[in-house]
Amino acid sequence: MRIWILLLLTFICFHFSSTASAEVPLTAVFIRDHQLWLKKDDQEIQLTKDRYVYGPKWSYDGRFIGFIDGDEKGEKSDLFIYDTKEKDSYQPYVRVVTSDFKWAPNKNQLAYTEQGLLNVTKTKNGRPQGFENVSLGVSGFEWFPNGQEFIVSSQSNLLPTGWSPIPLFRIPVDANLAKDKIKPFYTIQTEEPDLFGIDADYFKWSFDGKWVSFLVLPTASWSMDSNTLSVLSSQGKHFQAVGKMLGYQDWFQWAPSANQLAYISGEGRFFVENKNLTIAKIPIVKQQKEYTPKGFVDLDLEWFSEDLVIVARATENKEWKEGPVPTMFTSLYAINIRTGEQKQISFPEKDELDENPQVAGHYLTWFRKREGQTKGDVWVKNALNGQENMWLENVDYAPTFFTPE
Template identity: 60%
Template sequence: MPIKVLVLMMLFVFQHISVTNAEVPLKAAFVRDHQLWLKEGNQERQLTKDKYVYSPQWSYDGRFIAYIDGDEQGEKSTLWIYDTKKNQNYEPYHSIETSSFTWSPVANELAYISGWVLNVTNMKDGRPYGFRNVSLGVTGFEWYPNGNEFIASAASNRLPTGWEPIKLFRIPKDMNLNENKSKLLYSIPIDENDLFAVTVGDFKWSYDGKWVGFLGTPTPSWAMDSNPLCLLSSDGKVFRDIGRMLGFSDWFKWAPQANELAYISGEGRFFVENKNLKIAELEASTKQVEYTPKGFVDLDLEWMSPSKVIVARSQENKSWKEGPVPTMFTSLFEINLGSATQKQITFPKENELDVDPQVVGSYLTWVRKQEEMYKGDVWIKDDKQKEANIWIEDVDFSPVLFKK
């Protein structure tokens, strides 16, 4: 009997270990010590050496990672691609300088702006290589969900009569600088006392592709404190000015299965107050609901499901008026939109803060940092498990998770 009991106990222990140490079925590109790394499950490997990497992006099928090789002074911004199939870094064309690039949603084509020219890569031996010109005069862009067209913006200019409208165009990827192929989608009237922006960008499509959200950027000093958040229907017939927020692209996100846009509203460049989660429901008229309790600020967000939103929340600090900007010690909260209940779900230690929540399937990740440290560790939690664990240590920035 004792032997049987011991065997049963050992089987139980081994089963428990196999569950708690099960490989995480996620893939992430991340930056450590300025180099590009890849994390697949519980295995990680370094992909670059002697570079200064930032802004990695996955191709639609996960084979390629595009990234910028820069420098500490911000004077260099060269586009590179890592091929996970051939385990090779390469330049799609020699010395492409850009800070705005994005993959097609349906193919391994990479579009980018260089010198106000929108370009798209060609294909050679099954991977992006070379390029062709699409359009001149582009300041911001995004692929349409069909992968055959772009929404592109042209900046406003200051005229003796005032600021001219910002123009949005719908252009095919095979435009080849033929201006006759472009279509004016919408002109945004600019008013310094109402909707003020010089350029627009950070385009994001709703789940069904019927709406696109984007941020306006005013003149530099103004943009530090307030940026208009706008919506446009895909056919250009309906435009809506939703509200004002800071110019952080991660601070507005579409719901996964509804035309609802969550964003962190509030003007003022400091995080100490007036940063509130709002959700805009696009119906006949836009309805907005605020979820941040009084006395708190929300400083990031992510949709956990169609009915749950995760926010990085801290207490307000209205007593601060001058001197070094105080650190806002955020932890993650889960908001149930159906019941309107809210609960804290992460508990960082003193002088720690949890930031950058991301969701893939049932997995939630975030970065935990210490005060005044730019590096941190990536934590992960399966919605089916109670405990969270460190997944990636010592990252420079939040990782980029591969999402099909």
């Protein structure tokens, strides 16, 4: 009898440990207590101390990690780079102050804006070091897929007759402020109320590089309630307004192998209603399709495959009108956009919510936290039918995975 009890206890302990921590072949950086950490497979390594880190981004080959060293008041935003080969953090120049930086898609070069000036790093001893000016008057930007040019927006001006159109430019990396190298790419003609905006940002390229999506952003207060998701062809010839949505850049994503955009459509800054997963085939030639059932809201998304989209879904709350904004207890659902089949795939406890779904290889990951808490744990499962396991414990927010192309 004692042997059976011992075996049962051993099984329970083994089962608990396997569900609490998973050995998964993934690599990610994450923030814990405001410090930068790296996890590869089952090993966690702290990379910074006594900093206030946010916004880490991998270089294309995974050697470097760019991040912002800030402070609790939001008054500081210094750009640092961690070198995983040399195992040290450094600044690419004496001091770089920025809140918007992006790695090139095919080389270890950083582009960043500082008070409207777009710069790129030079290279010294194989590391991004020093910088060169590219262009003035830059609001939003993104690399072209070739890694040799930028698409750049410049905020419109308020004239006596109203706001001017939003200009977009195509600028080579080596422009070095030379006006003759800076070419107009497209001008967004904004007309109230159908398409009103004063800026464009959050550029994302389709898988084949033939289209770029972005948000047309109105003035600050208006932007909290509605922005226009738009697309533009890679030659700057064909523009389409896709739909209205909130200004969350993770809420619109290109399909992994088709020119389809998934986005959370709907206006209104509160998450209690009118937030629907919508699929638009680009270019738009027929009506878009919504997949969120009546009585629910979808509050984040991620493509799992060409036909499967993962959403963070909650029951809508139309009864709420005032007072503290209610917590929307999301769990993850998988939607087959070809067959229309939908099923729940994560099952948080009553006071928990699952958010920030991410796909890394064959794995689905998400951030799980309790009501009223900001920190949480990262959970993972291998494929949609796999066993869910905790992968990271007590982190500030969802990690950033390195997924080599």
